[in-house]
Amino acid sequence: MGSQKAGEIRFLMQAIESFVTAAGGVKPLVGGAVFALLFIGERLAAAAPRPKTKHRMIHNLGLWGIVLVLSPLIIAPLTAFGANHLLWERPETLRFGALILIADIILLDLWTYWMHRAWHRVPLMWRFHQIHHFDEFLDTTSAFRFHIGEVMISALLRLIPIALLAIPFTHVIAFETVFICTVMFHHSNLRLPAGFERTLSRIMVTPSIHWVHHHAVMKDTHSNYASILSLWDPLFASRSSASRTPEMKIGLESIEDKPLLRLILTPFMRRG
Numbered sequence: 576m577g578s579q580k581a582g583e584i585r586f587l588m589q590a591i592e593s594f595v596t597a598a599g600g601v602k603p604l605v606g607g608a609v610f611a612l613l614f615i616g617e618r619l620a621a622a623a624p625r626p627k628t629k630h631r632m633i634h635n636l637g638l639w640g641i642v643l644v645l646s647p648l649i650i651a652p653l654t655a656f657g658a659n660h661l662l663w664e665r666p667e668t669l670r671f672g673a674l675i676l677i678a679d680i681i682l683l684d685l686w687t688y689w690m691h692r693a694w695h696r697v698p699l700m701w702r703f704h705q706i707h708h709f710d711e712f713l714d715t716t717s718a719f720r721f722h723i724g725e726v727m728i729s730a731l732l733r734l735i736p737i738a739l740l741a742i743p744f745t746h747v748i749a750f751e752t753v754f755i756c757t758v759m760f761h762h763s764n765l766r767l768p769a770g771f772e773r774t775l776s777r778i779m780v781t782p783s784i785h786w787v788h789h790h791a792v793m794k795d796t797h798s799n800y801a802s803i804l805s806l807w808d809p810l811f812a813s814r815s816s817a818s819r820t821p822e823m824k825i826g827l828e829s830i831e832d833k834p835l836l837r838l839i840l841t842p843f844m845r846r847g
């Protein structure tokens with residue numbers, strides 16, 4: 576009787592695991608659908624007036640193109656390698672189940688918060704991350720404006736919590752799916768009802784929080800680092816007191832955006 580019960584529990588856990596695996600498999604589909612919805616939404620209901628220039632769109636999509644090409648070749652195998660070289664093996668009770676999955680997503684989100692702080696505060700890392708902040712306006716495409724070096728180093732460093740906490744590969748993929756959808760959302764120029772956004776921002780990072788991170792005032796640039804959950808900034812004293820306004824200047828204080836090739840070379844140039 577006892578072994579039958581154990582068999583049922585294992586079957587249930589495997590069903591949950593397969594569901595998460597399937598969710599991981601459809602990551603590009605989920606991400607693509609959210610991208611399309613936000614891209615259309617921010618054109619129908621814009622929070623801030625869109626600039627007429629098209630160059631930033633070329634820069635964002637150009638940098639994204641490099642990541643898209645190199646991701647299946649480098650980043651995905653790197654994550655899979657990490658997931659197959661964990662420092663210990665979790666007991667079954669810590670491997671399956673919705674609560675474990677949610678806990679792993681929260682832990683990876685906390686890691687990402689501190690990594691984002693490091694990308695701002697470590698001069699060598701800022702050389703790469705500033706390219707994301709050169710964008711002089713924000714919309715859904717800004718979520719993909721990252722230097723390939725930053726994307727690769729982030730994926731490499733993320734192997735540390737994955738290996739230490741023995742996070743299952745499927746949980747990492749589930750985190751990535753939630754992460755990319757949230758990052759597209761908080762960069763978007765989508766106008767939301769003020770009351771709704773205020774309530775939502777108590778739980779997750781909304782455009783009202785993240786746009787302040789892109790405000791062309793250095794003390795705001797070095798604030799509001801959270802990605803998914805909004806609690807990390809108040810908890811670690813990095814929340815800016817500034818509020819987003821439709822006309823606030825986006826970008827970096829007294830630095831202009833650069834052509835695509837210059838953006839790629841910026842981290843390696845004498846003067847970033």
Ligand SMILES: [Zn+2]
Binds near residue numbers: 691704708788
């Ligand atoms: Zn940043």
